[in-house]
Amino acid sequence: MPSLEQLKMFIAAAETGSFSAAGRTIGKGQSAVSTAIVNLELDLGFELFDRSTRKPQLTGDxxxxxxxxxxxxxxxxxxxCAAHSIFEGEEASVRLMLDDALMLPSLSKILIEFGKKFPATRIDLLSSVSPEIPGMIVQGTADIGLMFSGGTVQKGVEQMFIGNLPFVSVSHPSYPLTQLATIGANELLSHRQLLLRSPQxxxxxxxxxxxxxxxxxxxxxxxxELVLQGVGWAYLPEHLVSTSIASGQLARLNLRFEHKLWSPPVECIKPKHTRMGPAASWLFDNIKNVLS
Structure with missing residues (x-):
């Protein structure tokens, strides 16, 4: 059976193009590399290198x-890596429950950094509407929640306000509301509004x-997607629609009762009285800056 040392020498020789260069790369003599590869070929029953040229060339096999x-x-x-993770007490997985409007580019960057820092810890990304997330955290369905604030104290969870997410009111450019220079609450009454609601x-x-x-x-x-098809109008996160507005696929509505962008508060939550492992603690601490 091939040894790991033989495989390392084989790979080094293939990548450097010679047995002597492979030896310098891994700190072995040329003869040791050559002997290891010959023994590997004997174990396998076929040649790995064509030695008829000045430099050994990989065969098809x-x-x-x-x-x-x-x-x-x-x-x-x-x-x-997994053994090191276990020794350090890192979790096998961390479950992040979030409102899908909060799957921001900045969150993706945090998750990429998490993967580099904790390569043996799996991330489970779970999606739900914000009002359901605290209950799932309390029930143990997830370890960390990222949600729009309900404006009340939630039992069983530790809440942390982390910022506001801007929303804009939009419709398809041909939707009737876009024909109005300014739009008041009365004009909205007769036009279909698309809203978020959980299955419950x-x-x-x-x-x-x-x-x-x-x-x-x-x-x-x-x-x-429904707004893009002209079904109605809606408040949507600015980061989800900014490109479509710039390209003319969506139109921003000019609502008279809005002086600034409407920006609901966002919270990061975790279970109360529960000690988090190093991976979950790192993720919680960094998600706090997702809206910075």
Whole structure:
């Protein structure tokens, strides 16, 4: 059976183009590398290198085996990484429950950094509407919650206000509301409004119903697609629609009762009286800056 040392020398020789260069790379003599590869070829039953040229060239069989050799060493690195993670007390997984409107580019960057810092810890990204998230944290369905604030103290969770997320009112450019220079509450009554609501019927108090015609969805991304098709108008996170507004796919509505962008508060929550592991603690501390 091939040894790990043989595989390392084989990969080094293939990548550097010579046995002597491979030896310098891994701190071995040329003869040790050559002997290890010959023994590896004997174990496998076929040649890995064509030695008829000045520099050894991988054979077709050698090319095939190189892929597997790299995979074996990568798996070994993964195992070593997992062992270190276990020794350091890092969690096998961290579950982040968030309102999908808060899947911001800045959050993606934080998650990428998390993956580098805790490569052996899995991230489970769970999506729900904000009013349902505190209950799921209390029930143990998730470790960290990222949500729009309900404006009240939630039992069983530790709440931290982290900033505000700007929303804009939008519709398709051909929707009737866009024909009005300014729009008051009375004009909105007869035009279909798209709102967020959970399957259990929970709604956010910060998203008021301003129309007699209401359609509901459980995702802001779904609402955005409906608005793009001209189904109605809606308040949507600015980062979800800014590109579509700039390209003319969506139109921003000029509401008379809005002086500034409407920006609901956002909270990061975690269970009370529960000690978080190092990976979850790092993620919680960094998510606090997602709106900075």
């Amino acid at each position: 050698g090319e095939r085996m190189l892929t597997y050799a790299r995979a074996v060493l990568m798996q070994l690195d993964n195992m070593t 019927g929970s709604v956010l108090d910060q998203f008021p119903a301003l129309s007699t015609q209401l359609w509901y969805a459980t995702s802001f991304h779904t609402i955005r």
